[in-house]
Amino acid sequence: GDSVTQMEGPVTLSEEAFLTINCTYTATGYPSLFWYVQYPGEGLQLLLKATKADDKGSNKGFEATYRKETTSFHLEKGSVQVSDSAVYFCALRPSGNTPLVFGKGTRLSVIA
Amino acid sequence: DTAVSQTPKYLVTQMGNDKSIKCEQNLGHDTMYWYKQDSKKFLKIMFSYNNKELIINETVPNRFSPKSPDKAHLNLHINSLELGDSAVYFCASSGQYSYNEQFFGPGTRLTVL
Numbered sequence: 001g002d003s004v005t006q007m008e009g010p011v012t013l014s015e016e017a018f019l020t021i022n023c024t025y026t027a028t029g030y031p032s033l034f035w036y037v038q039y040p041g042e043g044l045q046l047l048l049k050a051t052k053a054d055d056k057g058s059n060k061g062f063e064a065t066y067r068k069e070t071t072s073f074h075l076e077k078g079s080v081q082v083s084d085s086a087v088y089f090c091a092l093r094p095s096g097n098t099p100l101v102f103g104k105g106t107r108l109s110v111i112a
Numbered sequence: 113d114t115a116v117s118q119t120p121k122y123l124v125t126q127m128g129n130d131k132s133i134k135c136e137q138n139l140g141h142d143t144m145y146w147y148k149q150d151s152k153k154f155l156k157i158m159f160s161y162n163n164k165e166l167i168i169n170e171t172v173p174n175r176f177s178p179k180s181p182d183k184a185h186l187n188l189h190i191n192s193l194e195l196g197d198s199a200v201y202f203c204a205s206s207g208q209y210s211y212n213e214q215f216f217g218p219g220t221r222l223t224v225l
Contacts, residue, residue, distance in 0.1 A: 045216070097143055097167070097209075098168075100155075105154070
């Protein structure tokens with residue numbers, strides 16, 4: 001079945017460090033790919049998405065590129081801030097009217 | 113305006129009790145979902161409804177019964193609560209295409225004592 005694998009956390013970085021959170025997926029067909037963020041005590045918010053191969057999603061300085069050849073959708077940010085501390089989820093939506101399949105989440109802590 | 117709302121935000125109850133969680137969306141979406149997030153933050157789909165009809169039921173115990181009175185509401189009723197039901201439950205809604213994002217409610221933290 002469809003699945004998402006993302007790097008285990010927690011990840012601890014100093015402010016202004018470069019961030020990469022790896023995400024790979026297994027899916028039949030052509031899924032859409034998403035990164036969601038969950039701040040402490042809150043629900044999930046969409047961070048960015050990409051719907052076809054080679055698409056790049058970007059938002060708030062975060063980016064991820066849909067790589068079909070490596071089945072990957074790695075999240076990157078050039079300079080993290082303390083306010084980026086949260087849990088990040090990579091997810092795919094297989095096709096049509098289907099629920100999201102989530103990775104296990106990566107907790108990011110950014111220290112000043 | 114809140115897009116997806118859930119009540120209550122916190123629910124603390126004894127084993128064996130029956131409880132309900134309510135969800136409403138004002139986005140005009142046809143599809144709504146219930147997800148369960150365990151203590152390790154893992155998110156898993158429980159149910160999916162499209163236009164009031166159940167389309168996905170992911171091997172959830174019969175004690176869990178979703179009900180959709182109209183396409184804007186999806187409630188979750190849980191009978192005979194067990195310790196293992198303690199989790200955060202998220203309601204979500206989306207458009208019907210795979211590229212549509214899903215909008216999540218704030219979650220209901222259920223604690224069974």
